[in-house]
Amino acid sequence: MxxxxxxxxxxxxxxxxxxxxxxxxxxxxxxxxxxKSTPQCDAVIGVESGDTCFDIAEKFQLTTEFFDSINPNLNCDALFVGQWVCVDGAAN
CATH class of the missing domain: 1.20.5 (Single alpha-helices involved in coiled-coils or other helix-helix interfaces)
Structure with missing residues (x-):
């Protein structure tokens, strides 16, 4: 015991x-x-049919690293039409 x-x-x-x-x-x-730093977003676009993260980053002349840093919670494997994506800002 x-x-x-x-x-x-x-x-x-x-x-x-x-x-x-x-x-x-x-x-x-x-x-x-x-x-944890929070990114600052200055411009957004709505995802269109067929868009991928890579396509959007390329269209706005962003590196994939910068695109990912201003969209930290974005799941690029599950984009949907009309989803807002940041295309300009600061990663802080």
Missing amino acids: AKANNNRAISLNLVLMLSLLIFISMAESRILGAK
């Missing part, structure tokens, strides 16, 4: 220590200014 209680106490202490380490690392990243 005492051994079971000891194992439970050790497990609980381990969970608490890991939680504390995660909390400290999250707080430390905020203190050090590690924040």
